[in-house]
Amino acid sequence: MPLPIAAERIRVLNETPNRASGEYVLYWMQQSQRAEWNHALEYAIHSANEARLPVLVAFGLMDDYPEANARHYHFMLEGLRDVEAALENRGIGFVLRKGAPANVALSFGRKAHSIVVDRGYLRHQRAWREEVAAKATCRVTQVETDVAVPVDVVSGKCEIAARTLRPKLWRNAERFLQPLRATSPHVSWSIPLRSDIALDDAEKAVRTLKVDHSVGSVSQFFTGGTRTAKRLFERFCAQRLHHYAERRNHPENDEISHMSPYLHFGQISPVWLALEAEKFTSTEGINVQSFVEELLVRRELAMNFVAHESNYDTYAAVPAWAQQTLEIHASDRRPHCYDPRQFENAETHDPYWNAAMREMRFTGFMHNYMRMYWGKKILEWSASPQEAFATLLTLNNRYFLDGRDPNSYANAGWIFGLHDRPWPERAIFGTVRSMMASGLERKCDIKEYVRKVDRLVEKAGGPPAGHGTERDLFER
């Protein structure tokens, strides 16, 4: 049977041969935490069928994943519960072990015929894959399933903006936006395995982890997992896609897909999302185009950025022209200047900004349009652009379910001029694009957004606006 996966998605990471006495093909699941539309999983099944072996999926869960807290773990464990159930239905073994992902992979790799891993673009994800490739005693193959068009197919360099990436992406899109056929394993997994953590109760499971519990679950707003992601997205297509192009920049509404947390944990396939949306092309052409632009161009621009810019999480990644102009204006008087703790506690003079910060803190999400305003104001109201960058990323990664994502770093950079162009010079910003409260008032019903956030925060049991919050987390 031919391999149903484009060759460019597949990369052998070491020169070690398959183990002839291997007992199973191991899929070391890391970035793409789903059991369907997962090219790495399908590749593992295909390899296992050729070798007449069963498939084992192993996930390594570490307590000290960079910047992760109870909020992130709760959502992720809900997703892994879906993975476990779906794999069991397909006759595939699943085991979750506590420990560094690379160690868990190497440990189960000792009896494996070969190891298959999905792809991750962040520094630590690349390091884990390098470590496993170097130490494994069998073949390690990486299969790209986190983006539609593999990053190195799109471009061999760090792209300057969406406009330079867009044509390169679309040239290849059709070839990679293909349905992924699910193959049945010929040999079912039959050995009972015990995971280190029971997944049937995510909340209970999180309590047993030694993670930062001060940022709590937001499960009353977002439930993790492939099943919920698909249901949400099908509802989005049926009810909201029709207005997407027109309303996606209206934070007072909820006419957006909310897929970013699911994409961040690999619980949903970007290929599936694109193909689902494209089913509506004949009636919703403009809206589908607009959605797919966000899903493919903007998202894969972020992947391109972290893949090619080793300093993606520091101010050094901001383009030179932007650093220069911000430097010239570093000594400009700042009529409003807040420290990180005041930002975090939503204690600025601006009710729109405070609402955005409260949405982020109490729901784990923020409407896309407000993410821009929120970031631009941190730049404007911090003592220096460098401090602003650090504050922005810290808050982003602490509170967003979709924080610590390639998109987080690209979006943070955009606030400071990345992937953008110069605009008329003004105080503090220099020629970096600015945003003003008056723009929000002109373009959307921002007062309704503030009311919306008040309702959400009340539902979350948070304090009413203007009362600060319970704890100063920057004090820790």
Added chain:
DNA sequence: ATCGGCTCGCGCAA
């Protein structure tokens, strides 16, 4: 309400 100008660098045409 809508429109041009502001500014930098890429990519394509000449």
Added chain:
DNA sequence: TGCGCGAAGCCGAT
């Protein structure tokens, strides 16, 4: 070498 144009903007002139 020149020219058009770009993630979501802002301001001032009509």
